[in-house]
Amino acid sequence: MANGCEMCCEILIAILLPPIGVCFRHGCCTVEFMICLLLTILGYIPGIIYALYAIVFVDRDQYFDEARRPLYAQN
Structure with missing residues (x-):
């Protein structure tokens, strides 16, 4: 998980150039x-x-964590 400064920079980049901000986070x-x-x-x-x-x-x-899967994915 990103810390506060990384998240803030990604949000600012996402406001200026949305795909670039998503690219930094997800690829x-x-x-x-x-x-x-x-x-x-x-x-x-x-x-x-x-x-x-x-x-x-x-x-x-x-x-990818077994304990935190969404409810609809649990058996």
């Missing part, structure tokens, strides 16, 4: 990046909204 060949790129091409504001969502709320590491 350039991920679904999150492609969605953000498409939304930014279609409209700048939806790209910013999705980039902020992807940076702040989407944490890929939690899905």
Whole structure:
């Protein structure tokens, strides 16, 4: 998980260039990046909204931990 300064810098970059902010967090060949790129091409504001969502709320590491899987994935 990122510390406060890293998160703040990623949010500022995501406001200026949404796909670049998502790329720093998730990588350039991920679904999150492609969605953000498409939304930014279609409209700048939806790209910013999705980039902020992807940076702040989407944490890929939690899905690989057995104790923190989403409720719908548990048996």
